[in-house]
Amino acid sequence: MTPEQIDAVQASFRQVAAVREDAAAQFYDRLFTLDPGLRPLFKGDMAEQQRKLMATLGLAVGSLKAPEALAGPLRELGARHRDYGVQDEHYATVAEALLWTLERNLGPAFTDDVRGAWVALYGMVAEGMRRT
Template structure:
């Protein structure tokens, strides 16, 4: 569970990333493909479009962190779609690492330890929800 302070940290830091969305998305995928090269073939659309989808999804999740019950159905559907694309359980850790590294690089000193902890907690909730949905589906 996220505290109100953690939700504020995630939402405020995400707002600071929004102006650099294109750069952050490119950096995220660069880091993801470095950490898990086997994920690259899973992306069939142009990477600019994929980056927009990534940040739209992140925006939806970040906006609803104080209403986790609204995120769960979305996360479950997203997980099932990703399963069909070929995503594997181990990819979730790589995505989480790439996200944290991208935020750290993009936000610099504003990405302090409390903000990193908040993002890690938020991503863990999302990934655990998605992984549970995948396990139920197979």
């Protein structure tokens, strides 16, 4: 990711983190709307799952200047997700739900550049998770 993309992701994440509970709930609502078949993969407390989502995003965003630090955690996360039944095609649905959530919460601040930066970040995260 370029320095400009890193700055864009970090600045926009600060905005979304301010409404983290609503944003996380919106993300999962959108995810299950896009693919209701994913709902059974989530057996635990959804409030806890929402906290984990925001924590993972925070870790990824906070590690953008040293992405090598994410390699191990992403592999572990990917392995757990595979064990839960996540398949490669689910990553595209997650990306769509994430971008929708960001757009909804950032409004006009969700420019093409910000969108491109998040697409780059998500691509990096998804690739790291698939390396299990």
